[in-house]
Amino acid sequence: LQGEEAPITVAFTVCYLGAAVLQVAILLYVADLIVRLMWRRNLDPDNFSIPYLTALGDLLGTGFLALCFHCVSLVQSLGL
Structure with missing residues (x-):
């Protein structure tokens, strides 16, 4: 990827924050186990x-x- 091919959009930020929260939740659960x-x-x-x-x-x-x-990438290709 080149820098201009992957701008930081609102969709990416929301997706990234959701993934980060999910990752932390999974890690905390597994850590407890x-x-x-x-x-x-x-x-x-x-x-x-x-x-x-x-x-x-x-x-x-x-x-x-x-x-x-x-x-x-899928969302952008669909034009949403």
């Missing part, structure tokens, strides 16, 4: 859960951002 599981297994959650959560955050963030670009 993983930390409880680590405590049950007598493992330190700081050492064992953080790598999984950061990897999941990267995966979700990249996927949701790609989905935002795709949705905005």
